[in-house]
Amino acid sequence: MIRAFSPFLALRYLITRRINILGVLGVAFAVWAMLVVDGVFTGFVRDIRSNVESSAPPLLLTDLPHDSSFTVFHDALFDDPDVVALAPRLRQHAMLQPIRQDQRTRAKRGSNQLDFDHTKNGFAMLIGIDPLLETKVVSMSAWLRRGSNEIARYGRDESPSKVFDEPDEERLAEMLLPDRVEWDMRRRAGMPHDPDINNHRSSLPGMLMGWRRVFNLPHIQDGDPFEVVCASFPGGDGENGALSMRTTQKPFASAGWFGSGNRMFDAVTALVPIEPLRTMLGHDIDDLTSIPLVTDVAIRPRDGITGNELIALQRRLEKKAQAKLPEGSKPCSVLTWQEQNSVYLKAVEQEHAMMTIVLMIVMLVSAFVIYATLHMMVVQKIKDIGIISAVGGSPRGIGSVFLINGTVVGVLGSLLGVAAGVMSAIWINPINDWLYANYRIELFPRETFDLQGIPCHLEPSWVIAVAIGAIVLSIIVAFIPARKAARMNPVTALAFE
């Protein structure tokens, strides 16, 4: 039973003692920080995840041995009822250089610090794709739209590439540009071309580059040619036991820009049709001994597949693929989009976890503020404790005065913090814009992570958990001074000066 005097006195003290404001503000601040910082991080992680998700195929068969053939896996994998589409992928390191005389930029030869910005040095990760199949696994039109949008954000107008709109399947397989475009380009670049535009048929395979490369190249028009250089180790030893290495070189025509949403991917990758790339690696389709080379297979499972079914599917496909590999091959794996990017995603999640720990400490500090203010109040109120005893207050009721006081401080602080947190979450972008416009202060490095605004997502369950957590913590912390008050000897308390 709560005696009537406990809440009555608790509220009186609360109103008349200014020090309680400190406790309320302490809790409010902690709750606010908890909500805003975590909200930004949650939003950030969600954005990052959705960016990463859109940049990766739902499933990817990878870790295949050198010289794997697509046909070997195709039937075995496609057989599975849960598989909807398959697309071959061929990954290959390469260098690329614009060909046109006036556009040539040399790769940097070295600088005074390590330069890992691959958009500057001509390094590229080529991914050979089969345009006919790839579009069934990954939303290529979304990639092209995103590429153009991202570039537009930096004030440059690039309409989305139309390379996949080509109706002729044979031309699409090579990602050829329209005849007129290529003829124009050849003329500009001083490359051999038929004097009559109508006789020209495009022959340079197209190449889509990640949009981040756009700023480190001279102005590239559709069809501008690039020299692509691949180095490969075809296997077997060369003269005198030295490793034999083959470099091949082939012109490609720029077909536009893509944006997957994954920063690294968009900086390094260039998409090329798979057949010309296979040719460069010594597997020309017209060569009788050649195989349809792949390093990975992108897989789309059926829609609405559940998490457990997906895991089962992964293991099943791994088994099926492994069965097709030569005896003694290393195990291949089928990875989800999360697993394909696990290092990056884990790093982001870990940052989130670290931040949460820091916030917990902020919360503990604010709990200590409550403890300190209540403790101070108990000391200041020792005489009152004696008085209440003398008029018949029970120790339990006296303890309750301070417990209630602490609880109310916790509740008020929580409410205030939640209100401030929710408002901040709603207004964070306008506030940030205003700060930036007036003081050049950024609350969050949007540029670093390629985000349009500060992402902020408040999970209602988190808001409730934080609010209740703060209140519970306040009560726990108030318990100590409350007990001290309850155990005080009334006579000593009365004599206290």
Next chain:
Amino acid sequence: MSTILRATGITKNYAIGKQQIPVLRGVDLSIKAGEKVALLGTSGAGKSTLLHLLGLLDAPTSGTIEYDGREVQSLPVGERARLRHQQVGFVFQFYHLIPELTALQNVLLARMMDTSVLQYWGKRKQAKASAVEMLQHVGLGERLHHRPTELSGGERQRVAIARALIAEPKIVLADEPTGNLDSATAKEVVDLMFTIQQERQLAFLLVTHDEGLATRCDRIIRMKDGYVVDQDLTSDEQAR
């Protein structure tokens, strides 16, 4: 008349370090309903200590305290608090009002000790009315909403008296209630206390250094060094 409070063989030691200092060395006394008793004695005789023990604020080292024939000294603290609330009203030399509360709230607080929040909420109007009435009775009808710091010493002591009486105790334990007042004010306060005592037939145990005041009581108990040295009826009472 019935004995409402009886103390037998009360001793109290205070521990200072390892040493036990005896403050009360075996006190016997009893108080009847409606009786006014003065407690006199030199400073340090143990009067206040005795009062605290009788009011159940502290437990004696040995001896028994009976209220209406029931031994209460070893009841659990919560029970003792309840009994204190029901039976005893304290008045102190230094008023002991809570500075955050107005006169009215200080008095009302004493009504809230034994009722739950809901019970109190149900009868809060009555409680307030009776507190206002009590304050009017002690002559503070115009001072209801003053804080203790905004009241004179005499007024503060009137508030303390109102607070001691609001829960309708059977006995009032007053520890030098006029010790801090000038003689004119002291007389007013004492007159007020005795009037109310008469009206309500309260028992009164009054610690004082004022012989004149003591003689207005029915009985005088004298203490010295932790003993009761003398219990006699005052001439008033003898005359009766």
